[in-house]
Amino acid sequence: MSEDKSITVDVLVIGGGTAGPMAAIKAKQANPQLRVLLLEKAHVKRSGAISMGMDGLNNAVVPGHATPEQYVREITVANDGIVNQHTLMAYARNSYPMIEELDRWGVKFEKDETGDYAVKKVHHVGTYVLPMPEGHDIKKVLYRQLRKHGVEISNRLVATRLFKDKDGRIAGAAAIDSRTAEFHVVRAKSVILCTGAAGRLGLPASGYLFGTYENPTNAGDGYSMAYHAGAELSGIECFQINPLIKDYNGPSCAYVTGPFGGYTANALGQRFIECDYWSGQMMLEFYNELAGGKGPVFLKLDHLADETLTKIEDILHANERPSRGRFHAGRGTDYRAQAVEMHISEIGLCSGHSASGVWVDEHARTTVPGLYAAGDLACVPHNYMLGAFVYGKLAGEDAARYCAEQQPGEIATADIVAERERVLAPLSRTEGLSPNQVEYKLRRMVNDYLQPPKVTKKMELGLARFAEIAADLQRIVARNPHELMRANEVSFILDCAEMAARASLYRTESRWGLYHYRLDHPERNDTDWFVHVQLHKGEDGAMRCFKRAVEPYIIEVGEHERDAYSRLRIHQHEVAA
Amino acid sequence: MSTAWVSGSLPVSVDADKCIADKGCTICVDVCPLDVLEIDATSGKAVMRYDECWYCLPCEQDCPTGAIHVDIPYLLR
Numbered sequence: 001m002s003e004d005k006s007i008t009v010d011v012l013v014i015g016g017g018t019a020g021p022m023a024a025i026k027a028k029q030a031n032p033q034l035r036v037l038l039l040e041k042a043h044v045k046r047s048g049a050i051s052m053g054m055d056g057l058n059n060a061v062v063p064g065h066a067t068p069e070q071y072v073r074e075i076t077v078a079n080d081g082i083v084n085q086h087t088l089m090a091y092a093r094n095s096y097p098m099i100e101e102l103d104r105w106g107v108k109f110e111k112d113e114t115g116d117y118a119v120k121k122v123h124h125v126g127t128y129v130l131p132m133p134e135g136h137d138i139k140k141v142l143y144r145q146l147r148k149h150g151v152e153i154s155n156r157l158v159a160t161r162l163f164k165d166k167d168g169r170i171a172g173a174a175a176i177d178s179r180t181a182e183f184h185v186v187r188a189k190s191v192i193l194c195t196g197a198a199g200r201l202g203l204p205a206s207g208y209l210f211g212t213y214e215n216p217t218n219a220g221d222g223y224s225m226a227y228h229a230g231a232e233l234s235g236i237e238c239f240q241i242n243p244l245i246k247d248y249n250g251p252s253c254a255y256v257t258g259p260f261g262g263y264t265a266n267a268l269g270q271r272f273i274e275c276d277y278w279s280g281q282m283m284l285e286f287y288n289e290l291a292g293g294k295g296p297v298f299l300k301l302d303h304l305a306d307e308t309l310t311k312i313e314d315i316l317h318a319n320e321r322p323s324r325g326r327f328h329a330g331r332g333t334d335y336r337a338q339a340v341e342m343h344i345s346e347i348g349l350c351s352g353h354s355a356s357g358v359w360v361d362e363h364a365r366t367t368v369p370g371l372y373a374a375g376d377l378a379c380v381p382h383n384y385m386l387g388a389f390v391y392g393k394l395a396g397e398d399a400a401r402y403c404a405e406q407q408p409g410e411i412a413t414a415d416i417v418a419e420r421e422r423v424l425a426p427l428s429r430t431e432g433l434s435p436n437q438v439e440y441k442l443r444r445m446v447n448d449y450l451q452p453p454k455v456t457k458k459m460e461l462g463l464a465r466f467a468e469i470a471a472d473l474q475r476i477v478a479r480n481p482h483e484l485m486r487a488n489e490v491s492f493i494l495d496c497a498e499m500a501a502r503a504s505l506y507r508t509e510s511r512w513g514l515y516h517y518r519l520d521h522p523e524r525n526d527t528d529w530f531v532h533v534q535l536h537k538g539e540d541g542a543m544r545c546f547k548r549a550v551e552p553y554i555i556e557v558g559e560h561e562r563d564a565y566s567r568l569r570i571h572q573h574e575v576a577a
Numbered sequence: 578m579s580t581a582w583v584s585g586s587l588p589v590s591v592d593a594d595k596c597i598a599d600k601g602c603t604i605c606v607d608v609c610p611l612d613v614l615e616i617d618a619t620s621g622k623a624v625m626r627y628d629e630c631w632y633c634l635p636c637e638q639d640c641p642t643g644a645i646h647v648d649i650p651y652l653l654r
Contacts, residue, residue, distance in 0.1 A: 042610040046635040051610050156612070178612055208652040210611065210629045217610045247653050249631075323632040323649060330654050431578055477578045482612060482627060 004420065005177075005184040009035040009152070010403045011396070012173060012188035014159045015222065016040030017048015017215075018385055019375030019392035020194035021142040021151075026396030027192075028149040034400060036151050037186065039175060041485075042217055043155045045143055049196055049215050049352070049376065050385060053136035055256055055319040057109070058122070058384040060130040061095035065119040068092035072555045074126050077564050078279045079355055079381040080511050080524070082235065082532060085554050087380045090362035094390040099130070102389065106141045108134040120259040124275040124564055129255055135319050157184060158485050159221065160423045162191060162229040162371065163416070165409030170229070170370035172411055174419045176488070181427060181481035183420045189406045190370040190399040193358065194392060195222030197240065197376040198496040200489065202346025202451060203443035206247055209436065213242055213249050213345045214376075219489040220496035222377040223349060226358040227495055227543075231366045233535045234379040234548070235355035236503035239347045239452065239515045241283050243297070246343035250321035254299070257316075260308050262301045265339065266294040273568045278353060280513030281565040287344060287452075287514050298339035309335045344514075346443075347451055349496055352376035352383050354515055356503075359534065359548075364395035367536075370406070372399055426478035426487040433475050435486035439493065442469050446497050450504065454518045459501045466498050498543060499535055506545035507533050513565075586651040588632055589614065589625040595644035596622045605636035605645055 013024045016038050024038045040047050061071045071092040076083050099117070103109060110118040110131040121127040132138075146153065157175045163185075165171040172187040199214020210216045227233060243264070244251055254264055254276030266272050266289050273285050289295050301309060312335065317325035333340060351357035357379035364372045372395040375388035383391065426435075449462025473491055478484040509525035510518050531547040538544040596602075599621030606614045606623065613627040614636060623645070630650060637645045648654075 042612060043607050046608040046639075047610055051635060052633055155607075206650075206652045208650050210631055211650065211653055212631075215610055215633070216629070216631055248649070322634050322638070323647065326632075326647075327649050327653070330649055429578075434578065479578075485612075 004416070005182050006187070007037065007184070008187040008408065009037040010189050011036045011192065011399050012186050012190070013038045013192045013194060014173060015048070015194035015196060015375070016044035016153065017194065017196055017375070018050055019388035019395070020192070021146055022389045022392030023192045023194060023374055023396035023399070024151040025145050025149050026393045027400045028151055030397045030400035031404065034403060038146065038151050038153045039157050039159055039186070040153065040155050041158045041178065044146065044153050046139060047217070049218065050138055050320070051215060052322055053138050053319045054132060054385050055135050055315050056132050057099070057130040057386045058255060059095070059128050059382065059386055060099060060117070060119060061092045061128065062099065062117050062119050062130065063096060064116070065127045069555050070126050071128065073557055073561065074123055075382050076553070076555070076557050077561055078124070081530060081562065082355070082511070082550060083381055084551050086362045086551060087360065089554060090394060091380060091383060091387050091390050094393065095386060098386060098390050098393065105145060107138055108132060122255050122258050123277045124568070129259070131256070131315070132319070133315050158488060159225065160488055161419050162225050163411040164229060164368070165411065167409070168369065169409050170368055171409030174416070174423065176423055176484060178481055178485040181424065181484050183424060185411070185416055187408060187411060189403045189408055190372065192372040192374060192395045192399055193222040193226060193377060194375045195377055197348055197350035197352065198223050199348045199350065200493055201348050201443065201496050201500065202446050203440070204249065204346050205343065209439060209443070211249055213244060214348055214350065218376070220349065220492045221489070222358065222373065223499065224492040224495040226366060226371070226373065227499065227537055229368050229371060230537055231368045231371060232359040233499065234357065234359040234532050236349060236499045236535055237507050237516050237533055238280070238355040238512050239500065240350040240354045240356070241347055241452065241514055242278060242345040242353065243283065243286050243342055244345045245327070246341040248324065248327040250324045257299065257301060257312055260312055261304050262299060262312070264342070265298050265300040267296060267298070268294055269300060270294070271570055274570055275568055279565050280354065280515035281568055282513065283344065283515065284513035284517060285569050290344065297342045299342055300339045301335040302337060302339060306336065346447065347500070349500065350376045351379050351381060352385070352387065354512070355379060355381040360391070362394070363398040364391050365398065370402060423488060424484070426476045427484055429475070429477045432477040433472055435476055435478065435483050435490055438469065438472050438476055439486070439490045442466070442490065442494060442497065445469070450497070450500055452514050452517045454504050454516065456505065456518070456520050459505050463498065463501050466494060466501065469494055502543050503533050503535050503545055585628065587625050587628055588630040588648050588650045589636065590646050590648070591623045592644045593620065593622045595642045597642055598623045602641065604639050604641065608635040608639050610635070
C-alpha cells in the first residue's frame with residue numbers, strides 16, 4: 001500500500017466558506033506562531049454558502065437600532081424558547097464589532113446619507129436587517145485576509161472522519177483528494193468544523209439532485225463527522241424548510257423586497273402573514289396557505305414603481321443567486337407584471353436558519369475536547385452569515401488558547417488503517433451501484449417519510465428504508481476520485497437522514513411550526529418537552545437521543561412576548577374591519 | 578458495473594473558440610464548488626464532465642474570455 005500523505009499542524013479548520021476562513025484568521029491573529037491549516041473541499045475563492053456573495057445581514061445588532069438583550073429575546077421567542085441564551089448573547093455582543101471589522105476589511109454595507117448603517121425591519125419585533133447591495137465581493141475580501149495572515153490552504157481535500165487519541169481528545173482528521181483519491185492524515189491539536197449545512201438531505205421537487213437551496217457541496221459532512229467522533233448534536237428535529245421561488249432554489253427574498261414594499265400573498269393577492277421573517281411558525285402558515293383553497297403563494301411586487309423594481313433586480317440578480325434573473329426570463333416572468341409563484345423547499349439541517357446542529361457553548365466548544373464547531377452546522381439558532389463570522393472568530397481564538405496548553409495527541413495506527421479502507425473501498429469495486437443512484441433513492445425516501453407534517457409510522461418506515469440503503473453503501477462503485485467524493489457524501493447524507501428521523505420521533509410533541517409539526521402529537525407540550533433534544537453515538541455504537549435541560553434564561557421573556565411568533569396569521573375579517 | 582449511454586441537456590456550455598484552456602487557463606475548473614468541469618485531454622478545452630450544477634455562475638463570471646454560458650438545468654426551467 002502506498003504511503004499516506006501526512007501533515008501536522010496546530011489548528012485544523014475544516015471548511016473554507018464563511019466561518020472557516022474567519023476561524024483560521026482569528027487563530028493566526030491570536031498566535032501567529034501557530035500552524036493553521038484550512039481544508040476546503042472545493043476552492044476557498046468560491047466555496048460555501050456565500051460563494052457568490054450575500055445581499056445582506058439578517059441579524060445585525062447595531063446600536064441605535066437594537067440591543068443585544070432585545071436580540072436574545074427575539075430569537076428566544078422565534079425558536080419557541082428552546083435556546084441556550086448564553087450562546088445567543090455571545091453572538092449578539094460580538095455582532096457589531098464584527099460588522100465594523102468586516103467594514104474595515106472592505107465589505108460594503110448599506111449606509112444612509114449621514115454614514116450610519118441603514119438597518120431595516122423584517123423580524124416580527126425588532127430591527128436587524130442590514131442590506132449589502134454590493135455584497136458580491138465578500139469571498140474576495142476573506143481571501144485577501146487569509147493570504148495576509150499566512151493561513152495555509154489545501155483545496156480539493158474532502159475530510160471524511162475525525163480522529164481522537166486514547167484519552168478522547170481530538171487528534172486530527174482523515175481526508176481524500178477529490179482529484180487524485182490520495183488518502184491524507186492531518187494531525188492537529190484542535191479541529192474546527194465549519195462544513196456548513198446538511199443541504200443535500202431532501203430532494204428538491206424538480207428531482208434535480210443539485211438544485212438544492214443550500215450549496216450542494218454541503219452534504220452534512222460535519223454533522224456526520226461530529227457524530228462519529230462522539231460529539232453531542234442538538235435540535236436535529238427542528239428542520240430547515242424555506243419559502244422559495246417555485247422550481248428555483250432562490251429565496252423568496254422578502255428580506256430584500258420587504259423594505260421596498262414587496263410581500264408574500266395568496267392567490268387572491270391578499271397578505272396572510274404579518275411578518276416575512278423565516279421561522280417555523282411562518283412556514284406553517286405558508287404551508288397552510290399553499291395547501292388551502294387560497295393557494296398557491298406568491299411574492300407580490302407588481303404594485304411597486306418601476307425604479308424600485310429596477311433597484312430590486314439590481315440587488316437580486318447580482319448577489320447570492322445571480323442566475324435568478326435567467327430563471328425568470330426563461331419563464332417570461334417580469335416583476336412589473338406578474339407575481340412570482342413560490343413553494344417550500346426540501347428539508348435540510350442548518351442552524352443558520354433554524355436550530356439543528358452540533359452542540360456548542362459560547363466559546364464554540366463542542367462536547368469533545370479540542371473539537372469546535374462554527375457556522376451553519378453549529379447549534380446557535382438563527383445564526384445566519386454574521387453568526388458564522390462571529391462563531392468562527394470565537395472558535396479560532398479559543399482554539400489558539402487551547403493549543404498553547406496541549407501536547408499533540410497520538411492517533412492509533414489501527415484507526416488510520418480502518419478509515420483508509422472504509423473510504424477507498426468504492427474504488428476497488430467493479431460491480432455494484434453508482435453513487436448518484438443511491439443518493440437519488442435515499443433523498444426521495446427522505447422526502448416521502450420525513451417531510452413535515454411528520455407522521456410516526458412514516459418515520460419508522462423511513463428508518464427501515466435507510467437501514468436497507470446503509471447495506472447498499474457496501475456496494476457503491478466509484479470509477480474515479482470524483483465519484484469517490486460523491487460516494488462518501490452519500491454516507492454523510494444517510495447519517496443525517498437517520499439523525500433527522502430519530503430526533504423527530506423522540507420529541508413527542510409539536511414545536512417550531514412546520515419544522516417539527518407532528519400530526520399524531522399536534523400540541524406543544526412544555527411540561528415534558530421544554531428541553532433540548534440531544535443526539536449522540538452511544539457506547540454501543542448505536543444512535544441515542546436524550547434530554548438536556550434549557551439553561552436558566554439571562555434575559556427575561558414576558559408571558560405575552562413568548563407567543564408573539566404564534567400570532568403571525570392575518571385573519572381576513574380583521575382586514576375588512 | 579453496467580453502463581448505458583444517456584443523452585441530455587447540460588447546463589454549462591463552453592465556446593471552444595473563446596476558451597483558452599489549451600494555453601494553460603484553468604480558472605473555471607478551479608472556481609466550481611461542485612468540481613464538475615475539467616479540461617478535455619483531447620481538445621484541450623474546458624468541458625462539463627458531471628451534470629451536477631448549482632447554476633451559481635462563478636465559472637461564467639470568472640472566465641477571462643467570456644467562453645462559458647450557464648443555463649438553468651432543463652428540469653428546473
